[in-house]
Amino acid sequence: MLVLILSCLLVASSNAQGGSKPTPTIQNTCPPGVISTVNEFYLQVVNETCFNFVVYDRKVYRDASQACKRNGGTLALPKTEDLNDYLADKAYSHYGIDDEVWIGLNDMKDEHHFVWEDQDELDWENFAIHHGLNNRWIFKHIQDCVALDPYDGGWYDYPCDKGLVSSALDSAPKKMFICQY
Numbered sequence: 001m002l003v004l005i006l007s008c009l010l011v012a013s014s015n016a017q018g019g020s021k022p023t024p025t026i027q028n029t030c031p032p033g034v035i036s037t038v039n040e041f042y043l044q045v046v047n048e049t050c051f052n053f054v055v056y057d058r059k060v061y062r063d064a065s066q067a068c069k070r071n072g073g074t075l076a077l078p079k080t081e082d083l084n085d086y087l088a089d090k091a092y093s094h095y096g097i098d099d100e101v102w103i104g105l106n107d108m109k110d111e112h113h114f115v116w117e118d119q120d121e122l123d124w125e126n127f128a129i130h131h132g133l134n135n136r137w138i139f140k141h142i143q144d145c146v147a148l149d150p151y152d153g154g155w156y157d158y159p160c161d162k163g164l165v166s167s168a169l170d171s172a173p174k175k176m177f178i179c180q181y
């Protein structure tokens with residue numbers, strides 16, 4: 001009897017999911033321009049968002065950000081601890097990356113006021129000691145763009161591009177990055 005009830009429940013729930021909405025897959029979530037140019041190995045779909053782990057290229061922040069925008073996306077926006085953990089874990093465990101990757105967070109407009117690339121305000125944050133909001137050094141004025149360390153999920157601020165000041169003091173690093181669509 002219990003088995004019968006359970007299987008009825010299973011049938012009912014699978015029917016409920018079998019409605020008009022297709023389950024998110026790479027094919028129906030990632031933009032065609034990404035699918036046609038990126039090896040599927042580097043694409044992941046979570047909660048109806050497509051992530052491209054660009055671990056096969058390195059760019060300064062501004063160029064990485066532009067690359068994501070080309071297909072209508074942004075650099076990844078890990079606004080929750082859950083998503084941050086997911087991205088860090090995928091980068092580290094699945095792609096074998098322990099170098100930092102750019103995410104879509106910066107304080108270019110207003111020093112010490114970090115905003116997401118979609119203009120959302122920072123709610124949850126994960127800056128490492130002496131970095132980002134915890135950066136009390138003079139370098140904070142040229143370290144405006146944020147990278148995620150896949151090893152511990154911590155955030156670190158770096159120069160965004162080769163501006164006059166940043167190239168003199170602290171060259172802008174080229175890093176791998178994650179785009180989201």
Ligand SMILES: *[C@@H]1O[C@H](CO)[C@@H](O)[C@H](O)[C@H]1NC(C)=O
Nearest residue numbers: 046047080082083084086087
């Ligand atoms: C996916 O969405 C669920 C429900 O909103 C949420 O609890 C979970 O944290 C999300 N997963 C990731 C990896 O962000």
Ligand SMILES: [Ca+2]
Nearest residue numbers: 107140143144
């Ligand atoms: Ca700064």
